Amino acid sequence: MTSATRFIFTRRHLALTAGAAALAASGGVWFAASSASAQAELKPDIVTATASKHNTAQATAVCPAGKHATGGGWQSNGDGKDSYPAPDGRGWTAVAAGPYTINLTVYAICQAD
16 A cells, blocks of 8 residues: 545645645745735635545545635545545545545645635
8 A cells, every 4th residue: 555645726826825735734834925914814724634434535624614725635545536626615525545444634725715
């Protein structure tokens, strides 16, 4: 078994989310605005959801109220079958599969509406 991680970013807020995701992964902090209120509004939330199931696992990470998903991704010990924004734009869904118990973590990068 191998472990895989994939992130996909939508075009909306691409520069913000890509930079934020890179810095979040490294433990850094990044802001594109100078005032504290603007920084709080621009700072994305990264939310997760997990699933563990034999053969195929699916999970959706849901953004908090007042936020939409600008990107997302997944990490799993299985092969990724699909990764896409939730139909309402408020989260990210992923599906992974394999001939064993699949452990899946889905990430959504959420920005204020």
